[in-house]
Amino acid sequence: MTKFRVSETMKEMMASYYLEAKNAAYNNIPVAWITSGGPVEFLHAMGVIPVYPENYAPMCSITRVSKDLIEVSEAAGYSSDLCSYARTDIGADMTQGGPIMGLPKPDMLIVGTNICHTVVKWFDVHARKYNVPLFIIDMPYLHDGMTKEAINYVVKQFESFKVFLSGVLKKRFDEEKFRETLFLAAQVSGLWEKVLAMGKKKPSPINSFDTFIHLAPIVTLRGTQRAVDYYTQFYDELVELNTQGFGSVPDEKIRLLWDNLPIWYKIKYLSEFFAKHKAAFVVSTYTNSWAAIQGDIDTDHALEELARAYLSPYINRDFKYRIEYLVKLIEEFSLDGIVFHSDRSCKPYSLGQYMIKEEVTKRTGKPGLIIEADMNDPRVFSDAQFETRAEAFLEGYEK
Amino acid sequence: DVVGAGKKKTGKKVIGVMPEYFPAEVITALDAYPVYYRGTQMPISRADTYLQSFSCTTTRTILEQALLGEMNDVDAFVFTTMCDNQQNLSEIFRKLFPSKPVINFMIPFASSASLRQEHLKEQLGKAIADLEKVTGNKFTRDNLEKSKALHKKHIDLINNLYAVRKNNPKVISAYEFYSVLKAGSFLPLDEYIRMLDPVVQSLGKKPAENVPHRIVVSGITPEPLELAKVFDELEMYIVDDDLTSGTRLYSKGVLPDVDGKGVDDFVFGGSPCSTLFDQAMDRRSFLLDKARSNKAGVVLWQIKFCEPEAFERPDLINYLKQNGIPVTSFEVELQMNSFEGIKTRLQAFKEIM
Ligand code: SF4
Numbered sequence: 124m125t126k127f128r129v130s131e132t133m134k135e136m137m138a139s140y141y142l143e144a145k146n147a148a149y150n151n152i153p154v155a156w157i158t159s160g161g162p163v164e165f166l167h168a169m170g171v172i173p174v175y176p177e178n179y180a181p182m183c184s185i186t187r188v189s190k191d192l193i194e195v196s197e198a199a200g201y202s203s204d205l206c207s208y209a210r211t212d213i214g215a216d217m218t219q220g221g222p223i224m225g226l227p228k229p230d231m232l233i234v235g236t237n238i239c240h241t242v243v244k245w246f247d248v249h250a251r252k253y254n255v256p257l258f259i260i261d262m263p264y265l266h267d268g269m270t271k272e273a274i275n276y277v278v279k280q281f282e283s284f285k286v287f288l289s290g291v292l293k294k295r296f297d298e299e300k301f302r303e304t305l306f307l308a309a310q311v312s313g314l315w316e317k318v319l320a321m322g323k324k325k326p327s328p329i330n331s332f333d334t335f336i337h338l339a340p341i342v343t344l345r346g347t348q349r350a351v352d353y354y355t356q357f358y359d360e361l362v363e364l365n366t367q368g369f370g371s372v373p374d375e376k377i378r379l380l381w382d383n384l385p386i387w388y389k390i391k392y393l394s395e396f397f398a399k400h401k402a403a404f405v406v407s408t409y410t411n412s413w414a415a416i417q418g419d420i421d422t423d424h425a426l427e428e429l430a431r432a433y434l435s436p437y438i439n440r441d442f443k444y445r446i447e448y449l450v451k452l453i454e455e456f457s458l459d460g461i462v463f464h465s466d467r468s469c470k471p472y473s474l475g476q477y478m479i480k481e482e483v484t485k486r487t488g489k490p491g492l493i494i495e496a497d498m499n500d501p502r503v504f505s506d507a508q509f510e511t512r513a514e515a516f517l518e519g520y521e522k
Numbered sequence: 523d524v525v526g527a528g529k530k531k532t533g534k535k536v537i538g539v540m541p542e543y544f545p546a547e548v549i550t551a552l553d554a555y556p557v558y559y560r561g562t563q564m565p566i567s568r569a570d571t572y573l574q575s576f577s578c579t580t581t582r583t584i585l586e587q588a589l590l591g592e593m594n595d596v597d598a599f600v601f602t603t604m605c606d607n608q609q610n611l612s613e614i615f616r617k618l619f620p621s622k623p624v625i626n627f628m629i630p631f632a633s634s635a636s637l638r639q640e641h642l643k644e645q646l647g648k649a650i651a652d653l654e655k656v657t658g659n660k661f662t663r664d665n666l667e668k669s670k671a672l673h674k675k676h677i678d679l680i681n682n683l684y685a686v687r688k689n690n691p692k693v694i695s696a697y698e699f700y701s702v703l704k705a706g707s708f709l710p711l712d713e714y715i716r717m718l719d720p721v722v723q724s725l726g727k728k729p730a731e732n733v734p735h736r737i738v739v740s741g742i743t744p745e746p747l748e749l750a751k752v753f754d755e756l757e758m759y760i761v762d763d764d765l766t767s768g769t770r771l772y773s774k775g776v777l778p779d780v781d782g783k784g785v786d787d788f789v790f791g792g793s794p795c796s797t798l799f800d801q802a803m804d805r806r807s808f809l810l811d812k813a814r815s816n817k818a819g820v821v822l823w824q825i826k827f828c829e830p831e832a833f834e835r836p837d838l839i840n841y842l843k844q845n846g847i848p849v850t851s852f853e854v855e856l857q858m859n860s861f862e863g864i865k866t867r868l869q870a871f872k873e874i875m
């Protein structure tokens with residue numbers, strides 16, 4: 124993985140974010156647990172600290188405690204077939220474990236269904252335990268592409284989300300602060316898009332393992348000035364590196380796309396493995412999803428734009444769209460192939476990958492490799508199996 | 523080939539419902555023939571080309587059936603988004619069977635009840651328009667009323683059958699009971715009603731006998747069906763259920779109307795279901811009441827990889843236990859055909875009951 128100048132800044136920023144969150148109750152600041160695709164702008168506008176189990180779970184994985192936490196939740200009866208983020212999170216909650224010793228207690232739970240239905244069931248477990256309000260914003264899967272009906276449905280839920288927040292927090296919804304937040308969030312997503320677009324450069328100054336790590340602020344701090352500052356710096360650094368001809372993978376020969384979630388506990392290993400083979404992941408469908416959350420907020424239709432943005436992530440799109448999108452990325456990023464992480468935990472991302480892979484290869488001639496694994500449960504990964512398959516795949520490029 | 527025969531006999535278009543909570547009254551009103559695919563006990567091989575083994579076997583066997591040509595007579599599919607598996611299966615069907623329309627009926631998760639109704643009304647309106655195209659028939663209020671009357675007969679009969687069993691569990695084995703229910707998922711409705719009516723009548727006349735070891739099963743669907751025989755062999759009497767393809771469905775009654783409130787009352791009415799989200803529903807106390815009123819122990823008949831059920835299981839088990847209800851659970855895959863492990867487990871449960 125690449126060491127950037129901003130990496131330290133990010134560490135500090137994340138540490139101070141989690142410190143604030145941990146001290147929230149002491150400072151009388153409400154905390155919401157929210158899903159990664161949840162509309163966080165509303166929370167910032169109301170002074171609520173958003174906390175993401177889907178960010179904490181990978182933190183536990185990278186710091187190698189996810190296995191233990193998963194085993195705790197399994198011992199409590201949570202099936203080993205459930206999403207491993209949920210298992211990690213439930214285990215961390217039961218033991219107050221992980222790098223920051225558990226997440227601060229929630230005052231409310233906010234779910235967006237634009238990533239999966241799993242999160243509804245998962246957060247409902249917490250709602251029963253903490254007996255706090257659970258608000259669901261249903262952002263339906265776009266089987267038939269973006270529709271006016273879907274947008275309207277989400278806009279109306281945004282309106283009722285405002286009412287919900289004023290009710291729980293017993294204060295008026297702060298429209299002005301909301302606009303400000305929208306503006307900042309759109310800026311952050313725009314900057315993120317620019318960061319990711321640096322992957323088009325040859326060689327690419329950044330790769331997907333880097334973007335997986337540098338995703339944390341956009342997930343947790345989207346809608347804040349700090350995130351804007353951070354990604355501005357990051358982008359500038361990438362431009363500078365590119366001018367110097369820097370490639371994040373030395374002697375880049377093979378350019379790949381990573382599909383699906385990262386395999387967090389293996390990030391370093393995978394990064395070194397592919398670098399050794401001069402293969403660089405220059406784009407991923409996963410990190411691109413946060414660039415999609417970018418409404419044009421300078422209009423009278425801010426909520427519509429926001430709804431459209433939140434409905435857009437790759438995982439919420441139909442297969443026809445997914446295939447066309449991958450084909451487009453192959454072109455735009457001059458890719459040689461795709462690695463599909465078939466993630467045992469994540470059904471909505473993974474089921475269908477086999478046929479998507481076939482069709483994309485048929486249309487572009489670019490091969491694909493399927494890796495069967497899991498993003499947070501290290502017990503599922505076999506180094507030997509992975510290496511045999513990946514080496515065979517990469518050898519194909521040498522011929 | 524029951525569906526093929528049914529199609530020939532009735533001359534109607536066949537609509538495959540995948541798998542639950544689309545109001546079939548609408549399909550009947552359009553003079554079409556609804557068939558439910560809920561997964562079935564069978565080996566899986568072709569579906570493995572398209573679905574990972576971590577997809578639930580309901581989903582995998584549905585696809586297997588389609589790939590084996592068992593759905594060749596189906597003219598269009600209606601999918602409901604009960605879970606992520608079904609959501610993606612719908613997309614797989616679209617790609618694999620491009621000549622057959624796939625209609626999606628999205629079950630809402632919105633917290634606001636009025637928005638939920640609005641969304642359902644719109645979803646159903648769209649589905650009706652699509653089905654009109656498929657069937658070439660017009661949806662009319664008159665036909666809806668006739669359809670509702672027919673479905674009411676069906677549901678009343680099923681509910682009577684449940685009542686008969688509850689009152690006299692020995693009168694029908696678990697295997698027979700769920701086989702009868704399953705026949706209803708692919709027979710033409712009027713034919714099914716004709717078959718069912720005398721069965722329910724004659725069973726109802728038999729003198730009731732008390733039984734020990736009364737069981738309520740809870741889960742999605744009683745598959746693999748052969749497993750029901752294990753309950754019969756062990757003389758563990760299933761007196762009632764909390765199954766998505768059982769009382770969770772039939773307790774909804776008949777679709778009242780196609781407006782927002784009507785569809786909402788239908789989808790979210792009846793007993794709680796793990797695949798639906800409604801803050802007002804509490805499956806724990808519901809199941810506790812059901813176990814108490816039936817003087818029964820609870821067996822969670824669970825399908826491996828079914829997330830909606832698995833997330834609820836730990837709390838549910840603890841709650842029932844705390845309230846003194848004997849409870850156990852097991853997980854199955856639909857391609858299974860040996861049940862020794864489960865049998866041992868059930869035997870042990872019977873002893874502690
Ligand atoms: S990994 Fe997949 S299933 Fe799990 S929370 Fe994320 S989107 Fe949902």
Ligand code: SF4
Pocket residue numbers: 578579580581604605606607608742797825827828829830831
């Ligand atoms: S068994 Fe569970 S996971 Fe499978 S289709 Fe049914 S509800 Fe979905």
